Amino acid sequence: MRAHDDHGPDRLSPRNGAAVIEETIPDIVIRRLPVYVRTLRELQSRGATSISSDELADQIGVTAAQIRRDLSYFGRFGKQGKGYDAERLAEEIAHILRLDRQWDVALAGFGNLGQAIVHYQGFVPASFRIAAIFDRNEDAIGREVDGVVVKSPDEMTDEIARLGIKMGIIAVPAHAAQEITDAMIAGGVDAILNYAPVVLRTPARVTVREVDPVSAMQSMTYYLDN
Amino acid sequence: MRAHDDHGPDRLSPRNGAAVIEETIPDIVIRRLPVYVRTLRELQSRGATSISSDELADQIGVTAAQIRRDLSYFGRFGKQGKGYDAERLAEEIAHILRLDRQWDVALAGFGNLGQAIVHYQGFVPASFRIAAIFDRNEDAIGREVDGVVVKSPDEMTDEIARLGIKMGIIAVPAHAAQEITDAMIAGGVDAILNYAPVVLRTPARVTVREVDPVSAMQSMTYYLDN
Numbered sequence: 001m002r003a004h005d006d007h008g009p010d011r012l013s014p015r016n017g018a019a020v021i022e023e024t025i026p027d028i029v030i031r032r033l034p035v036y037v038r039t040l041r042e043l044q045s046r047g048a049t050s051i052s053s054d055e056l057a058d059q060i061g062v063t064a065a066q067i068r069r070d071l072s073y074f075g076r077f078g079k080q081g082k083g084y085d086a087e088r089l090a091e092e093i094a095h096i097l098r099l100d101r102q103w104d105v106a107l108a109g110f111g112n113l114g115q116a117i118v119h120y121q122g123f124v125p126a127s128f129r130i131a132a133i134f135d136r137n138e139d140a141i142g143r144e145v146d147g148v149v150v151k152s153p154d155e156m157t158d159e160i161a162r163l164g165i166k167m168g169i170i171a172v173p174a175h176a177a178q179e180i181t182d183a184m185i186a187g188g189v190d191a192i193l194n195y196a197p198v199v200l201r202t203p204a205r206v207t208v209r210e211v212d213p214v215s216a217m218q219s220m221t222y223y224l225d226n
Numbered sequence: 227m228r229a230h231d232d233h234g235p236d237r238l239s240p241r242n243g244a245a246v247i248e249e250t251i252p253d254i255v256i257r258r259l260p261v262y263v264r265t266l267r268e269l270q271s272r273g274a275t276s277i278s279s280d281e282l283a284d285q286i287g288v289t290a291a292q293i294r295r296d297l298s299y300f301g302r303f304g305k306q307g308k309g310y311d312a313e314r315l316a317e318e319i320a321h322i323l324r325l326d327r328q329w330d331v332a333l334a335g336f337g338n339l340g341q342a343i344v345h346y347q348g349f350v351p352a353s354f355r356i357a358a359i360f361d362r363n364e365d366a367i368g369r370e371v372d373g374v375v376v377k378s379p380d381e382m383t384d385e386i387a388r389l390g391i392k393m394g395i396i397a398v399p400a401h402a403a404q405e406i407t408d409a410m411i412a413g414g415v416d417a418i419l420n421y422a423p424v425v426l427r428t429p430a431r432v433t434v435r436e437v438d439p440v441s442a443m444q445s446m447t448y449y450l451d452n
Contacts, residue, residue, distance in 0.1 A: 027445075034444035038423065061425045098447040105443070112342035117439075119338050122423060126440045127447070166450050167443065191446035193439055197264065197348060199287045207449045209442035213343075213419055214352045216435035217331070217393065218260035219253075220417035221324040221353070223433045224392050 025096075029070050033093050035060055036071070040090035050083040104131035106160050106189065108180045109171030110140045110150050113195060117171060118145050128167070132159055136176075153180060160187025167191040174198045251322075255296050259319050261286055262297070266316035276309040330357035332386050332415065334406045335397030336366045336376055339421060343397060344371050354393070358385055362402075379406060386413025393417040400424045 039059050043051055053071065057064040071084065074092055094100055105128050107114055118130055133150045135141060143150045151159060160168070168184040170177050170192060177196035184192065191207045194200055197215075200208055251259075265285050269277055279297065283290040297310065300318055320326055331354050333340055344356055359376045361367065369376045377385060386394070394410040396403050396418060403422035410418065417433045420426055423441075426434055 030448050031441070031445045033448075034441035035425075035438075037444070038441070039425075059425065061427070096448065097444055098450065099444055103443075103447055103450075112338065112345050116338035116342045122440055126444060128440075128443055167446065169439075190450055191443075193443055193446070195439075199261075199265075199285065201287070207446045209446060211437060211439050211442065212261075213395075213421075213437050214348055214354075215257070215260035215264070216437065217329075217354055217417075217419055218263070218323055218325055218352060219257045220393065220419070220433045220435060221329055222256050222259075222322065224324060224329075224416055 025073055029073070030097075032070055033097055034099075036067075037090050037093045037097070037099070040084075040086045040093075044086050044090065048086050051086045051089075052083040056084070099127040101127065103128050103167055104163060104165045105129065106132040106134070106156070106163075106165045106168040106184060106187075107171060108134045108153065108156065108168060108184065109173075109195075110135035110137065110143075111171070114171040117169060130169075131163055131165060132156075134159075134180075136172075153183060156180070156183045157187040160184060160189060165189060168193070170194045170196050170200070172196060251299055255299070256323075258296055259323055260325075262293075263316050263319045263323070263325070266310075266312050266319075270312050270316065274312050277312045277315075278309040282310070325353040327353065329354050329393055330389060330391045331355065332358040332360070332382070332389075332391045332394040332410060332413075333397060334360045334379065334382065334394060334410065335399075335421075336361035336363070336369075337397070340397040343395060356395075357389055357391060358382075360385075360406075362398075379409060382406070382409045383413040386410060386415060391415060394419070396420045396422050396426070398422060 036056070039056060040051065043055070043059065053064045053067040057067045060067070071089070074089060105123070107117060107130050110118070110133055114133070114135065118133065123130065130146070130148060133145060133148050134153045134156045135150050136153055140150045141152050165187070166189060168189040168191070170180060172180050174196045177194065177198050178200060181192060181194075181200045181202065185202060185206055190205060192200065192202065193209050193211060195211045197212060202208055262282070265282060266277065269281070269285065279290045279293040283293045286293070297315070300310075300315055317326075331349070333343060333356050336344070336359055340359070340361065344359065349355065356372070356374060359371060359374050360379045360382045361376050362379055366376045367378050391413070392415060394415040394417070396406060398406050400422045403420065403424050404426060407418060407420075407426045407428065411428060411432060416431060418426065418428065419435050419437060421437045423438060428434055
């Protein structure tokens with residue numbers, strides 16, 4: 001069974017489950033877990049209690065085999081064919097992902113993209129709050145958005161350190177992205193969501209996820225007219 | 227060597243290379259190719275001609291082994307240790323991805339996100355042009371952006387068919403995303419970039435890439451304070 005080869009044991013002892021999980025869940029699985037939480041909660045909101053891997057796979061649009069392989073880390077919550085306890089599974093995965101608290105996030109860049117990010121209603125329910133905003137534009141500096149005042153990037157390192165912010169969003173032009181990233185990390189940021197079309201150089205301790213719509217589009221043209 | 231197990235032959239006969247490539251390149255590799263093209267062109271713009279997999283790996287921030295494994299599909303452009311011809315490799319990959327032409331794209335949603343997308347300067351150099359814009363908001367309908375007039379979603383299917391558009395961007399709220407997607411596909415769209423936090427149901431012939439910043443952020447909190 002591939003779950004064993006790829007991901008280690010597919011059951012956890014209740015006692016030291018968390019520790020085992022942190023050691024054994026590969027990043028590719030971690031990346032999928034948020035979609036499982038979101039989908040499980042959607043199904044709950046529609047009254048579902050027990051969810052089979054087939055139902056979940058159908059909702060998410062992946063194979064039931066992958067769902068079972070990924071959720072095998074949470075094997076004690078359900079057995080293949082028996083179905084998972086939707087609420088407990090969603091809560092457990094959210095806990096594993098540390099989503100049972102709110103995370104303050106620093107946003108760098110208050111242009112069209114930055115403003116779209118600030119006004120997006122999905123962050124708070126997802127456990128995030130834009131707690132600091134930075135932009136070089138003099139017209140933007142001093143503006144207040146939901147109680148957050150836009151500041152100059154020159155203040156970024158100190159402000160991030162003062163607020164204890166661990167996550168940042170890079171929504172500045174490509175040419176400014178590395179400098180802004182360095183300033184964020186100097187302030188204590190360990191996780192960065194990068195919208196700039198550049199590969200950021202960061203210390204090993206820092207996690208970076210790219211939001212790269214252009215590359216996504218360029219990888220779809222391959223399939224057009226095929 | 228994993229390249230053989232995962233990706234089939236790592237050399238192509240010059241004669242039917244393209245056909246072989248289309249048969250043998252896995253999607254995960256296709257997704258990485260645009261980054262290679264972008265990076266190779268950046269290196270060229272700085273005067274580089276021959277690039278080693280180590281240099282490319284350093285620029286992109288992945289392992290040289292992965293670069294060699296992926297680029298082994300283009301083995302005739304370079305040998306391990308010898309370096310790749312940057313210009314020819316970039317052109318060949320761009321050709322494989324069908325980026326040696328311009329693609330018209332339909333945008334659904336002209337809120338903050340849609341406006342950020344429309345004003346993004348990176349699409350044209352990346353071979354894309356926003357050729358149609360749709361929004362339900364009466365204030366948006368009729369507005370002209372770079373020669374494109376914002377139209378009602380009610381006109382979307384006909385307009386997309388009339389313009390022969392094959393790619394669409396979903397930048398509407400989650401609750402409207404599926405309906406908008408269906409209308410795009412009815413007009414002839416075969417590739418969709420989806421910003422809405424929902425899994426779209428589409429025919430098998432349609433390629434969908436998700437832009438899911440919230441899930442990306444939720445998969446990084448796992449590593450914070452570790």
